[in-house]
Amino acid sequence: MTNDAATEAPQGEEFGFQADVAQLLELMTHSVYSEREVFLRELISNAADACEKLRYESLSNERLAAQAGAPLITITLDKEKRQLTIADNGVGMSRDELIAALGAIANSGTRAFLEKLGKEGAGESSSLIGRFGVGFYSVFMVADLVEVATRRAGEDEAWLWSSQGKGAYSIAPLAGADAPPVGARVTLHLNAESEEFLEPWRIENIVREHSGAVSTPIDLIDEPGKEPRRIADGVALWTKPKSEITQEQYADFYRQLSGGFDEPALIAHWRAEGRTEYTVLAFVPGARPFDLFEPSRKSKSKLYVRRVLISRDVELLPAWLRFVRLVVDSADIPLNVSREMAQKSPVLASIGKAVATRLLQELGKLAENEPEKFAQVWENFGAVIKEGLHEDPSRRDGIFAIARFASTKSDGKTRTLKDYVADLRENQTAIYYITGDDAKRLAASPQLEGLRARGVEVLLLDDAVDAFWVTSALGFEGKPFKSVTQGQADIDLIPKVEAEAEEAAPAENVGDLVTALKETLAESIEDVRVSTRLTESAACLIASDKGLDRQLARLLAESGQTALLGKPVLEINAKHPAVTALATSLREKGREGAADGMYLLLDLARAADGEAPVDPAAFARRLGALIARGV
Known part of the structure; x- marks a missing residue:
């Protein structure tokens, strides 16, 4: 289609938004937001991305290279018409790209946003913009009314997208004289409640707060006919010396990079020199x-080559550092590298390894120098960092150095493994732990x-990943990790903190009871033995010496590997009144007469382990008869 044809017959087409988008627009229009200025940050980010994309595409396309000028974003205010316009000389959009980009959301971001908004309410919704795409x-x-005039770089046709945000939009050809030479021009016909965004000082403040660190210059035209003036220099923040960057500028850039409104907990900015040179700006x-x-979530790292954006989501960091927001700029990667090739580049793999190592060191420094701030980082991301203990053995020692754990001695806080080893009891040869999903229940x-009676500390590991890394980690400072729910306790040599004033006598015929329990409960348990770990409870369940830790077996069973669950071992406390009474009942009534008590003992052990009785109806009947x- 030629420009002349477009002038003669500007036929527009009407389209309906996807259902999710239409619902979102309704919420946007009718909900009250405390920070509506977020719209400007989003438009500036889109414009900067378009400029970066044109720079990238022009590297391999001479025609585009001829069109690509110095990247620029221009904001124009028109109080008389109540219009705010944001124009860029970036890559622009074709008709199909307009439909794909502005008529639908390609992922589940809208649905997640709507669900979150429904839970948190309009009062919190401003903080959600930018987090859901x-x-x-x-x-x-x-x-x-919003109008987007755009011409795709390298194409003659131009298009006008327009919508009132009420469930539909239109796309029509745009005459060449009315269209930008290249790029996009977004015109907002502001509503009566939004006239504040026609004030130059207001726009400057928003740009400074939210978009001052974008790598594209931003000009402001206060009113039609006036000369533009530069309000953001477009110098990439990571290229500046650290001494010239304020904490506010770092925070502004982080918010632009992450799309959030929080403050970064850790900022790491360095330049690496040697065989490979690169600059890194990272935020926790x-x-x-x-x-x-989310299983599909990966690290979000932006890769630049000499300030040209190559990829906005390169997989540079290991999964256990996926929460880090990262920019890497290197001059040692070929400029013509494709996004797919970047993923396989040995230079990039080398950079990724070095960056991960450095970030682990930076986290270690934060833990040492600002323990309170690190405690918050660990609370937010500790469960993810611990994935590295299982997946990244080469960095296990470094992760152990910063890892924090709840324990029976932590009193609501967390302790390090060094703290644990420093408090080892006499004759204690292992680091004891228990895994599950709730630290208080654990x-x-x-x-x-039995361990508590001996003053032995036990790690309370309540994250799902804990059940995995403890099986692959050999130990810490020569002390192996040992589950308290697996195998023999082996704690007899550790002295008790206080000797018992008067120990109860064990059941007289405990051997007969063990045999009867094995025979009666054979379908549910692998073995029965007298416990050395119980001091207060009548019974407990543990994994066999060669079996999997109970929590790990449960997790694997949930994923379909039920054969690995196996039968537990029932341990009984021979000095507990309930066990003594059961042994007496066995002697007087025989195995059948004592059967109900044996099943109740098993169900009590299962309940203490967070499991349901083997047969809930039978359990209720037996308990009712007992009452x-x-x-």
Whole structure:
């Protein structure tokens, strides 16, 4: 289609938004947001990305290289028409790209945003913009009509996209004289409540706060006919010396990079020289991203080559550092490298390894110098960092140095493995732990009783990954990790903190009881033995000496590997009144007469382990009969 044809017959087409998008626009229009200025940050980010994309594409396309001028974003204010315009000389969009970019959201961001908004309410919704990929749609918080005039670099046709944000949009050909030479021009017809965004000082403040560190210059035209003036220099922040960058500028850039509104907990900025030269600017977020544990989530690292954006989501860091927001700029990667080739580049792999090592060192420094700030980092991301203990053995020692754990001695806080080893009891040869999904419930587990009586500290590991790394890590400072729910306790040589005033006598015929329990409960348990770990409870369940840790077996069973769950071992406390009474019942009534008590003993052990009785109905009947006897 030629420009003349477009002038003669500007036929427009009407399109309906996807259902999710239409619902989002309704919320944008009618909900009250405390920080509506977020729309400008989103538009500037889109414009800067378009400029970067044109620079990238022009490297291998001479025609585009001829069109690509110095990247520039221009904001124009027109109070008389109540219009705010943001123009860029970036790559622009074709008709199909307009439909794909502005008529739909390619991922589940909208649905997640709507669900989150429903839970948190409009009062918190401003902090959610930018975290769910809603980007461009924030313009409808301030505008009654939005028009996007655009011409794709390298193409003759130009297009006008327009919408009132009420469920539909239109796309029409645009005459050449009315279209930008290249790039896009977004015109917002502001609503009556948004006239503040026509004030030059207001726009300058927003740009300084949210977009001052973008790598594209930004000019402001206060009113039509006036000369533009530069309000952001477009110098990439990471290229500046650290001494010239303020904490506010770092924080502004972080928010632009992450799309969030929190303050970074850690900022790491360095230049590496040697065989490979590169500059790194990394941020550890101050708040946990909503999708941190999504299986598809990967590290979000931006890769630049001499300030040319090669990829905005290169997989540079290991998965256990996926929460870090990162920019890497290197001159040692070929400029014509494709995004796919970048993923396989040996130079990039080398950079990734070095960056991961340095970030681990920076986290170690934070833990040493600012323990309170690091404690918050660990609370947000400790469960992810611990994945490295299982997946990244080469850095295991470094992760152990910063890892923090709840324990039976931590009193609601966390302790390091060095703290643990420093408090080892006499004759203690292992680091004891228990895994599960709730630290408070773990602390009350019967398997801890014998260790508690001996003053032995036990790590309370309540993250899912804990069940895996403890099986692959050999130990710490020569002390192996040992589960308190697996195998023999082997704690007899560790002296008790206080000798018992008067120990109860064990059941007289405990051997007969063990045999009867094995025979009666054979379908549910692998073995029965007298426990050395119980001091207060009547019974507990543990894994066999060669079996998997109970929590690990449960996790594997949930993923379909039920054969690995196996049968537990039942340990009984021969000095407990319930066990003594059961042994007496066995002697007087025989195995059948004592069967109900044996099943109750097993179900009590299962309940203490967080499991349901083997047969809930039978358990209720037996317990009811016990109550009826006045016990």
